[in-house]
Amino acid sequence: MSHFILKRIASALIGLIGVISxxxxxxxxxxxxxxxxxxxxxxxxxxxxxxxxxxxxxxxLYEQWWNYFTALxxxxxGHSLFSGRPIVDLLLERIPATLHLSLIALTVAIIIALPxxxxxxxxxxxxxxxxxxxxxxxxxxxxxFWMGPLLILIGALWLGWFPVSGxxxxxxxxxxxxTLGTAMAAILARMIRSSLLEIxxxxxxxxxxxxxxxxxxAIVSHALPNALLPVLTLLGLQLGGLLxxxxxxxxxxxxxxLGLLMIEAIQQRDYPxxxxxxxxxxxxYIVVNLMTDLLYAWLDPRINLQNPS
Amino acid sequence: MxxxxxxxxxIIIWGCLAILSPVLPLTPNTIDLTHILVGPNQDxxxxxxxxxxxxxxxxxxxxxxxxxxxxSVVALGLLIGGILGISSGYFSxxxxxxxxxxxxxxxxxxxxxxxxxxxxxxxxxxxxxxxxLAIVGWVGYARLARGQVLALKQADHIIAAQAIGAxxxxxxxxxxxxxxxxxxxxxxxxxxxxxxxxEAGLSFLGLGVQPPEASWGSMIRDGTRxxxxxxxxxxxxxxxxxxxxxxxxxxxxxLRDWLDVKEPxxxx
Numbered sequence: 083m084s085h086f087i088l089k090r091i092a093s094a095l096i097g098l099i100g101v102i103s104x105x106x107x108x109x110x111x112x113x114x115x116x117x118x119x120x121x122x123x124x125x126x127x128x129x130x131x132x133x134x135x136x137x138x139x140x141x142x143l144y145e146q147w148w149n150y151f152t153a154l155x156x157x158x159x160g161h162s163l164f165s166g167r168p169i170v171d172l173l174l175e176r177i178p179a180t181l182h183l184s185l186i187a188l189t190v191a192i193i194i195a196l197p198x199x200x201x202x203x204x205x206x207x208x209x210x211x212x213x214x215x216x217x218x219x220x221x222x223x224x225x226x227f228w229m230g231p232l233l234i235l236i237g238a239l240w241l242g243w244f245p246v247s248g249x250x251x252x253x254x255x256x257x258x259x260x261t262l263g264t265a266m267a268a269i270l271a272r273m274i275r276s277s278l279l280e281i282x283x284x285x286x287x288x289x290x291x292x293x294x295x296x297x298x299x300a301i302v303s304h305a306l307p308n309a310l311l312p313v314l315t316l317l318g319l320q321l322g323g324l325l326x327x328x329x330x331x332x333x334x335x336x337x338x339x340l341g342l343l344m345i346e347a348i349q350q351r352d353y354p355x356x357x358x359x360x361x362x363x364x365x366x367y368i369v370v371n372l373m374t375d376l377l378y379a380w381l382d383p384r385i386n387l388q389n390p391s
Numbered sequence: 392m393x394x395x396x397x398x399x400x401x402i403i404i405w406g407c408l409a410i411l412s413p414v415l416p417l418t419p420n421t422i423d424l425t426h427i428l429v430g431p432n433q434d435x436x437x438x439x440x441x442x443x444x445x446x447x448x449x450x451x452x453x454x455x456x457x458x459x460x461x462x463s464v465v466a467l468g469l470l471i472g473g474i475l476g477i478s479s480g481y482f483s484x485x486x487x488x489x490x491x492x493x494x495x496x497x498x499x500x501x502x503x504x505x506x507x508x509x510x511x512x513x514x515x516x517x518x519x520x521x522x523x524l525a526i527v528g529w530v531g532y533a534r535l536a537r538g539q540v541l542a543l544k545q546a547d548h549i550i551a552a553q554a555i556g557a558x559x560x561x562x563x564x565x566x567x568x569x570x571x572x573x574x575x576x577x578x579x580x581x582x583x584x585x586x587x588x589x590e591a592g593l594s595f596l597g598l599g600v601q602p603p604e605a606s607w608g609s610m611i612r613d614g615t616r617x618x619x620x621x622x623x624x625x626x627x628x629x630x631x632x633x634x635x636x637x638x639x640x641x642x643x644x645x646l647r648d649w650l651d652v653k654e655p656x657x658x659x
Binding site for chain 1: 514
């Protein structure tokens with residue numbers, strides 16, 4: 083067990099170093115001189131030199147890379163080029179909004195996906211099955227930058243039940259969470275269905291039915307816990323899609339989270355903020371995946387057998 | 392049969408429109424102030440946008456953008472991912488070790504996020520969209536190819552080929568590649584769907600094609616400002632986008648079933 087945990091933590095750390103390095107190189111992928119792009123070609127020579135010194139762009143690449151790492155380790159993300167404020171403050175301001183949206187969207191996704199997947203798997207090849215899987219296919223094919231405006235049109239403009247954008251009031255989260263949650267529900271429902279279908283063919287379920295358990299009881303207490311285990315890992319991976327999609331959803335609804343911060347920073351050519359936002363979102367993703375894997379190992383003792391130390 | 396022809400016809404129709412768009416008499420960028428925000432009517436089925444430009448014409452030129460980006464991204468991804476994945480799986484050892492690490496790092500970025508950041512750094516433009524999406528997209532094909540090769544490496548015909556002295560290149564291209572094309576093609580058809588969504592997404596964020604060029608994503612973005620008075624500006628490109636993406640996903644599902652007949656046991 084401890085061997086597995088150590089290995090998993092080590093690989094997460096390597097992933098983290100890789101992600102930080104890639105994000106570091108982002109600023110060097112800007113075509114031409116990044117200073118030109120950030121300040122514009124008409125900027126004063128003194129200002130350009132000051133920014134170059136400030137960002138450390140005059141140093142050799144390996145030294146810049148090392149400095150970036152050491153600064154991050156001290157929690158120093160630098161300053162925004164646009165507002166001049168410390169980037170850490172900007173991030174801390176925006177994190178609660180993204181967390182709020184993601185958690186509600188995740189809840190929405192589970193509430194939609196669980197019954198659909200269950201229905202589809204237990205009544206395979208029935209109308210329910212085709213109906214839920216049809217819904218899932220639709221959900222996967224509706225991009226959230228279209229779903230969002232559509233929900234705004236219906237829920238905010240025609241019905242007037244929810245605000246068009248922003249985070250004012252308790253009901254402001256409804257439309258963005260629905261937008262983000264539906265796409266995830268679609269994928270989740272498919273995963274639950276296929277995972278459940280595999281379990282439903284197992285011998286222990288036939289035994290449970292033979293003992294006289296009702297089919298509902300057999301499914302809820304014997305099949306579901308087993309079927310949800312693989313779904314848990316996939317859920318962690320799907321969170322990546324959720325976080326990536328949150329960038330677009332936040333832009334559609336002007337939801338003041340990390341995603342909107344990143345898009346605003348791209349528009350203002352405020353690259354240090356872009357780097358920090360990407361890093362912040364990716365780090366969350368890595369940590370969540372690490373947690374789901376560890377949780378999985380804890381829930382499923384068979385993991386030990388597969389990884390003998 | 393319905394499962395094949397419905398998505399197939401959508402893809403073929405839009406594919407042909409995209410290919411033919413340069414020779415069709417289209418005026419996607421012609422501004423006509425007398426037609427501003429005119430909705431669909433008998434003479435013009437799809438109406439006009441906020442500058443009086445024909446939505447039908449913009450939709451067709453937008454299809455060219457979508458298909459160009461999607462096909463380029465998938466082709467680049469298959470090429471890079473296929474070569475790297477097959478050789479890494481076949482040679483194993485330290486090459487494979489480094490490869491797995493790189494793939495892990497790329498997969499540590501959530502979905503679209505890296506593509507958005509890359510497109511933001513590279514600057515707007517269709518080539519940069521292709522580049523950003525290809526940098527993110529090759530990983531999936533590479534991982535798939537590697538996994539398939541690892542499973543096939545010990546097959547009898549590969550060992551036989553090694554025994555008669557076939558070169559690694561010959562083994563990989565003649566004996567391994569044909570066996571892993573099916574899963575790669577299935578992955579590619581889903582890849583087309585996600586590349587179309589990703590291109591439209593980047594254009595929606597203003598990171599894709601630049602005005603006045605048309606893209607389904609930028610049409611949706613521009614339309615959102617006039618949603619209350621002219622919802623067709625958002626509805627038409629969105630429905631088109633959804634239909635094409637749905638068709639590509641259905642095609643992928645159909646291919647998967649057709650190429651791999653595996654059905655779990657039924658519960659009673």
